[in-house]
Amino acid sequence: MSRAALLVLADGRFPAGGHAHSGGAEAAVRAGRITGAGELAEFCRGRLHTTGLVSAALAASAALGMDPAGLDAAADARTPSPALRGAARRLGRQLLRAARATWPSAELDALARDFPKGAHQPVVLGLAARAAGLGAADAAYCSAYESVGGAASATVRLLSLDPLDATGVLARLAPEVDLVVDRAVAAAREALAEGPETLPGASAPLLEILAETHAASPARLFAS
């Protein structure tokens, strides 16, 4: 495993479409649920332990070589909101494009053939990590960190929050990210033996509901 490859994949500038998404932060800001750094921290903690854990486990499973179609179905089953399923597939397709150009691999090509309209982003992320020579924990780290990093940087733009405060939020969440990654990798190893049904299904109903409201809103800065 190459740490440098991990940095390339985890870099917020990796051109895979994430910049247009807020991880639910825009809807939460509009609903008055995030007004400053304190609430941002709570929002990110909630994401990390729900959608963050689920995504990280999916990514780790894909990195371990589990069948992507089964994982994609598992991701669908764990994402009640149609808007979020759509966003996850669009982001998956964008990530696949970037990953195939960056780390050419037969597995990524096969995924593009099987999912021309995109597979769920964490599944693609896991396969991209594999193509980059990275392991299950690396994939889980990318996914878990992304689940909070995107929301934090979007909130900087939405609230003109002090960027140092937003970065502080992420830094203080780091020990919990470590924890979630450990759980995600353990779950992925179990799923490898038992099947994708055993993957975690933690969900945050409000994120799903707000995602639907957001998708119906006529004016928004972020796609999701």
Added chain:
Amino acid sequence: MHLDHTHSGPVALSADARRPDGTRRALRIGLGGPVGSGKTATVAALCRALREELSLAVVTNDIYTREDAEFLLREAVLPPERISAVETGACPHTAIRDDISANLEAVEDLEDTAGPLDLILVESGGDNLTATFSKGLVDAQIFVIDVAGGDDIPRKGGPGVTTADLLVVNKTDLAPYVGSDLPRMAADAKAQRGELPVVLQSLREETGVRDVADWVRARLADWTAPA
């Protein structure tokens, strides 16, 4: 940075001039420029001027609404399946320059669903003077400014004004009302751009988008000419 051919799969990866089946893809022209300079109006006029002779489609990049796409739909310049809107996350230049993935998906989807196409126009959300399109997304770019934004913009320069393949100075009909000095704008633009072309136009007047349409036709002739 293209994949070698043993890996080429069902989707094109970047700026490849050919579709996966080997045919030449549509020419892609980007339109950028400050907010309200007349990008959507120019796109609409180009569609009206070219739609009889070419198969074309449009991608819009709005900042926080779908207004540009909706304007084009309302004006019925093209059938709805030929207009696609991309969302840019509060940062229009990121979507056309630093991370073009959503725009590439949009142009490829248009080719798949409405194709074969000769030309795709990609409008950027209104931005600042440094916004330019990635060469991975478009083959040529037009930068649209207007006389009402201040007649010193060509002198100030910036990547859009100095490097775009075509600079359009729009709304010349308004020059007398806003006190803009057209000959000076033209001279400043020439000084910044050397041999690169500049068009002064008013979409409110008879000639309208004619010169820009001719420029687009010439780009398309270059694009389709056998290598």
